[in-house]
Amino acid sequence: MIVRTTVVASVLVCLGLLNTGCSHITMLRTEELREVQAHVDTLKMEMTAVQEEMLHQQKAHNELLRLIRADQQVRFNELSHKVNSIEGSLSESQQRLTVIDRKTEDLKERWEEKAREDSLVQSLKDAELTKLFQIAHDDFMARRYDLAIRGFQDIRNQYPDSPLAEDAAYWIAECYYAEGRPDEAKKAYTDYIKAYPEGKKMCVALFKLGKIFEKKGQEKSRRMVWKKLIERCPDSEEAAAAGEQM
Amino acid sequence: MNIRFFRVVCALFVFVTATIGAEFDLDLYASRFDSIPIAVLTFTPSAGEKLREDRPWRVIADDLEFTGRFEVLRTSEADSATFAENNIGIYIGGEYQVGGSEVEMECFLHDASTNELIVGKKYKGSRGFLRTMAHRYANEIVEMIVGDRGMFETKIVFVREGGTRKNLWLMDYDGHNLRRITNMNVVNIFPCFADSNTVVWTSYMRGKPDLYRGSISTGRSGIFIYSRFVETSPAASSIENKLAYASSRKGNLDIYTCNLDKSETRRLTHHRGIDTSPAWSPNGYHIAFTSDRAGGPQIYVMDKDGANTKRVTFEGRYQDSPSWSPRGDRIAYASLQNGKFDVWTVKPSGQEAAKVTSGPGHNDYPCWSPDASHIAFVNTRGGKSDICMIRPDGSDFKRVTSLGNAKMPDWMQLQ
Numbered sequence: 001m002i003v004r005t006t007v008v009a010s011v012l013v014c015l016g017l018l019n020t021g022c023s024h025i026t027m028l029r030t031e032e033l034r035e036v037q038a039h040v041d042t043l044k045m046e047m048t049a050v051q052e053e054m055l056h057q058q059k060a061h062n063e064l065l066r067l068i069r070a071d072q073q074v075r076f077n078e079l080s081h082k083v084n085s086i087e088g089s090l091s092e093s094q095q096r097l098t099v100i101d102r103k104t105e106d107l108k109e110r111w112e113e114k115a116r117e118d119s120l121v122q123s124l125k126d127a128e129l130t131k132l133f134q135i136a137h138d139d140f141m142a143r144r145y146d147l148a149i150r151g152f153q154d155i156r157n158q159y160p161d162s163p164l165a166e167d168a169a170y171w172i173a174e175c176y177y178a179e180g181r182p183d184e185a186k187k188a189y190t191d192y193i194k195a196y197p198e199g200k201k202m203c204v205a206l207f208k209l210g211k212i213f214e215k216k217g218q219e220k221s222r223r224m225v226w227k228k229l230i231e232r233c234p235d236s237e238e239a240a241a242a243g244e245q246m
Numbered sequence: 247m248n249i250r251f252f253r254v255v256c257a258l259f260v261f262v263t264a265t266i267g268a269e270f271d272l273d274l275y276a277s278r279f280d281s282i283p284i285a286v287l288t289f290t291p292s293a294g295e296k297l298r299e300d301r302p303w304r305v306i307a308d309d310l311e312f313t314g315r316f317e318v319l320r321t322s323e324a325d326s327a328t329f330a331e332n333n334i335g336i337y338i339g340g341e342y343q344v345g346g347s348e349v350e351m352e353c354f355l356h357d358a359s360t361n362e363l364i365v366g367k368k369y370k371g372s373r374g375f376l377r378t379m380a381h382r383y384a385n386e387i388v389e390m391i392v393g394d395r396g397m398f399e400t401k402i403v404f405v406r407e408g409g410t411r412k413n414l415w416l417m418d419y420d421g422h423n424l425r426r427i428t429n430m431n432v433v434n435i436f437p438c439f440a441d442s443n444t445v446v447w448t449s450y451m452r453g454k455p456d457l458y459r460g461s462i463s464t465g466r467s468g469i470f471i472y473s474r475f476v477e478t479s480p481a482a483s484s485i486e487n488k489l490a491y492a493s494s495r496k497g498n499l500d501i502y503t504c505n506l507d508k509s510e511t512r513r514l515t516h517h518r519g520i521d522t523s524p525a526w527s528p529n530g531y532h533i534a535f536t537s538d539r540a541g542g543p544q545i546y547v548m549d550k551d552g553a554n555t556k557r558v559t560f561e562g563r564y565q566d567s568p569s570w571s572p573r574g575d576r577i578a579y580a581s582l583q584n585g586k587f588d589v590w591t592v593k594p595s596g597q598e599a600a601k602v603t604s605g606p607g608h609n610d611y612p613c614w615s616p617d618a619s620h621i622a623f624v625n626t627r628g629g630k631s632d633i634c635m636i637r638p639d640g641s642d643f644k645r646v647t648s649l650g651n652a653k654m655p656d657w658m659q660l661q
Contacts, residue, residue, distance in 0.1 A: 237553075241553070
């Protein structure tokens with residue numbers, strides 16, 4: 001019984017306590033809620049302000065972007081214009097280059113044609129010269145000495161700087177020598193020796209000159225010429241022959 | 247001197263008459279063709295027996311063909327359709343009469359379109375000279391139409407080998423009238439014509455080589471140039487009346503010249519090498535010769551006084567036997583290449599060497615025909631040595647002898 005009473009008493013006590021505490025707690029809670037509400041309101045206001053600020057900044061940013069885009073567009077247009085302009089210039093330059101190329105090609109062709117013509121002219125001249133020499137030499141071989149002399153003289157007169165001019169000078173002397181005209185031959189060999197002191201027929205010319213002096217009985221002149229021959233061309237067969245005949 | 251040099255009777259016939267007929271411009275006719283069309287008809291006997299050999303119309307046709315300047319139509323009768331078909335503007339006909347050992351021959355040149363006589367010739371003589379008469383008429387035809395002297399009466403002298411003996415023989419240019427001109431029991435080599443009647447050659451009559459000279463018409467011969475040294479390889483220049491030859495009188499073989507009367511002997515080469523086989527240029531101013539001064543035998547050219555020597559052959563290690571073209575433009579020579587001799591030609595300047603022969607056997611000892619249309623040489627095909635001919639471009643090879651032992655030909659040049 002006592003226990004039951006105790007329990008009941010405890011419960012009652014607890015209920016009383018519970019009733020008093022709850023009232024107090026409720027009061028506290030209301031206070032807190034007010035403070036929280038005020039804080040929330042403050043926060044709301046701050047948020048609104050922030051949102052407004054953000055909106056403002058967003059607008060400013062958008063404006064800036066728009067300006068930048070506009071500027072870029074302008075610059076792009078300018079660039080595009082410049083590119084077009086450069087393209088135009090390039091195309092113009094290309095055109096000019098094409099024209100220059102064509103002109104260069106024309107000039108090159110003309111130069112080449114000219115070179116070919118010059119070469120052809122030179123070749124023709126060379127061929128003509130060779131032919132003239134051959135004809136004169138054929139005349140010599142056929143004992144037509146007058147014709148041969150005329151031919152060789154023509155070569156000397158018309159092509160004085162040609163290598164064949166030297167040969168022609170030598171062959172004129174040979175014509176006179178072969179024809180048995182010692183005076184003319186002597187003069188022609190002497191002319192050759194004077195005109196071409198390093199000539200390829202020098203040794204032969206000296207030998208033949210000595211032969212002419214021999215035929216004319218001019219022993220002193222022969223010895224002098226052949227001495228010169230032996231000095232200048234010691235290893236030549238002409239020098240050997242001259243040495244033996246001296 | 248005990249030399250037997252046979253006399254060869256050269257001309258026992260006479261030209262009797264010439265008949266001039268209608269005017270015909272032979273020059274104009276000839277100028278229209280590279281190869282002049284001409285017909286040669288079979289000659290007819292006017293009386294007496296019919297010819298079985300040495301038929302003159304064949305000789306004339308062969309001669310004209312040989313020049314390369316004529317396109318010869320051989321026919322038995324004058325047929326205007328055949329002439330027209332072959333562009334024949336002129337033709338040769340003839341008659342002959344054989345009586346015993348005598349023969350009379352008349353040759354006529356006709357205008358083919360009108361059959362009119364242009365010119366007629368009559369020959370009379372010994373029957374043995376029928377071929378010579380035909381050659382002479384062919385010579386006259388060539389001279390009339392082409393303007394060049396004919397060469398159909400020229401001869402070729404050559405060496406024929408028999409055991410240890412080698413003797414000189416003579417034949418017409420076409421290989422006929424073959425006859426021996428020396429009969430010695432020794433070696434006779436390197437014959438050359440000094441003129442149309444005189445032959446100079448190397449003979450071992452005295453046991454060593456000396457030069458001998460013989461007259462074809464008189465049969466007289468004798469020693470010509472001799473010494474105790476070697477005297478060999480004669481070559482005569484009819485222009486200069488000089489003889490070039492090789493002599494060892496100064497120690498080794500060198501080239502010498504002298505006049506045909508043996509005066510004015512001159513030594514032309516002075517090299518330590520062997521210089522031999524001289525050959526005159528047609529103008530008598532240059533001499534080609536063989537020399538081994540560069541090691542092996544090569545062809546060189548020098549002036550007639552020994553100056554201006556220059557080498558002209560360079561292909562091959564052995565070149566010999568130079569022979570100068572009568573036109574003066576090329577030198578023929580024998581070249582040993584790949585173990586075989588062949589005939590080559592080269593310009594006297596040493597340029598444009600060209601091979602002429604290429605057939606089997608060795609081809610050696612070249613010499614030119616007087617008109618430069620052919621080169622005669624020795625071919626040794628099948629071990630038999632015979633005289634052959636070929637054009638300088640290597641065409642038209644023909645064998646002239648079939649003796650089997652013929653060597654060293656020399657062709658008489660026109661004087």
